[in-house]
Amino acid sequence: MSAGVGGKSVLLCALNAKYIHSSLALRYLKAYIQARENINIGIKEFTINESIHDTMADIYRLQPDVLGFSCYIWNIKSILEICADFKKVSPHTIIILGGPEVSYDTEQLLQDNHCIDYVVRGEGEQTLCELLPAVLEGKKTDYIKGICYRDGKEVFQNPNRELIANLDDIPFPYQGNLDEMADRIIYYESSRGCPFRCSYCLSSISKGIRYFSLDRVKSDLKILLRHQVREIKFVDRTFNCDENRAREIMNYITQQSGNVKIHLEMDAALLSEGMLDFLAQVPPGIFNLEIGVQSTYEPALEAVRRNFNWNKLSSNIKRLKSFRNFHLHLDLIAGLPTETYSDFARSFNMVYGLEPDVLQLGFLKMLKGADIRNEAQQYNYTYQTNPPYQILSSNKITYDEILSLLSIEAILSKYFNSGIMSSTIAYIIKHIYSGNSFEFYEEFASYWRGNHLLGLGHKREVLYQYLQAFMSDCHPDHSAISLELLKYDYLCSNHRQDLPKGFISNNPDSSYDIINVFSRDKDFIALYLNAMSEKSPREVRKYLRADFFQVDPRSFSLPKAPIPILFAYNPGGKGNARVFYLDNYPLNEPGM
DSSP states (O other): OOOOGGGOOEEEEEEESSTTOOOHHHHHHHHHHHTTSSOOEEEEEEETTSOHHHHHHHHHHTOOSEEEEEOOTTTHHHHHHHHHHHHHHOTTSEEEEESGGGSSSHHHHHHHOTTOOEEEOSOOHHHHHHHHHHHHTTOOOTTOTTEEEEETTEEEEOOOOOOOSOGGGSOOSOOSOGGGGTTSEEEEOSEEEOSOOOTTOGGGTSOSEEEOOHHHHHHHHHHHHHTTOSEEEEOOSSGGGSHHHHHHHHHHHHHSOSOOEEEEEEOGGGOOHHHHHHHHTSOTTSEEEEEEEEOSOHHHHHHTTOOOOHHHHHHHHHHHHHHTOSEEEEEEEETOTTOOHHHHHHHHHHHHTTOOSEEEEEEOBOOTTOHHHHTGGGGTOEEOSSTTOBEEEOSSSOHHHHHHHHHHHHHHIIIIITOSSHHHHHHHHHHTSTTOHHHHHHHHHHHHHHTTOTTSOOOHHHHHHHHHHHHHHHOGGGHHHHHHHHHHHHHHHOOOSSOOTTOOOOOOTTHHHHHHHHHTOHHHHHHHOGGGTTSOHHHHHTTEEEEEESSBTTTTBOOSSOEEEEEEOOTTSOSOOEEEETTSSSOBOTTO
């Protein structure tokens, strides 16, 4: 544990949602304060999935004199529980909370939780930089803007602090050994604020956008890209609100060598022709684009102050999809004001029809500080008493309907967003549900509920079996085709030499000859299995599989004779297999 002023120690902690996540907030605070004060700050990251007892024990062994937590809707319950017990065993420790979940209604928070000494509201860099020296030296804090604090039995709230005018004053947050972050997501921001004022979002509270300078952003990215981190996730609310700036940053990233994934949130309706032309030329496999559609029901979008132009939005998303160089992630929010269950179903079908790689179905949350929370009575909202404050019902949607959407969200995540059954699901929706994707997920989710499958952990392999059981029970006329397509989907995303229970092999005795031929084809190996170029045919055969199919996965048609398909797996074990249809030599790979 690092020593602070007068030998005292400061520890800042985060309880992340998953191990692969990292806390940008703590690193900002540490970098900003240590650039200005002689205070050494320790950082400790845990996850909400770890035992609270173990987390508290780890913190206690470090014996901090000041203990701070970064608080969000997903971790505040655990943090308050830790703080309450920690104060009992270490009453001298000063406990400070900060973050969006404690920046509003702070006086009530302190009155309800006597273990908390200080709350930092809003942006914390300047505030904590003033607060830490004061508390470490035992000085008064009544002059420090942006805090709420306890003095004896009384609680006091100081005036708000102004936002940092020049973001470049905040040092690069990822100082130290970045190799330790190699398997985690790096969160990064090139701006703060949002041009829009959606009533459900905390970003709408602060007006305007502030930017880090382009030189600063490039300098930061150069360091991160050089270390080949797992993924850099920009937390800018609307990355493309300044197109020239967005283009320059993306262009800089593409010029750097490496395979780091970059996640950006964009508003597709803002994309100009010039920006679309630029995006069409971006090399594939670098950027993941997240686009918040939220709804296609105009009255709901008007109620939350969100701009909407479906024609332009959908047209631009289709253009992005046609470029084949981005992983597209589209967002929907269920439970918006004035939107009924059937209204949401239409939104779902319209957005699903854009064929995103991921469709995130989220639920409206009444966040502390958000305008929608103050408007809850207007729409007769009921919502969870505790975080995440998710809605339970409104004057337009019942709790039963919310429960139905929650089960649909679970199925969507397992079967669509995973990407492991894309051909089978495409067939089912097109040929059985006439393109009504919502109806399929609704009925399949109902099947899961009826068979008591929801809420349980399931191995990936059995998910294929559940879908086939649904087809056999509910659509038996299509079950033979779905079984073949499921086998195809399974072999595309699972490298193994035997088929799981329930799948049927149509392979003739000569099927193994196909693998022998291709395992000795040096041109084929150099082109598609380059990492195996120096390996023997015996080793290469481990990464090849040939199967015959009675359904053509390209057209869902029934061929006159079974189609031989070759699957070539990545020796590194990541990604789907390369697929080659052998009914038309020379080889034709889908999409090439």
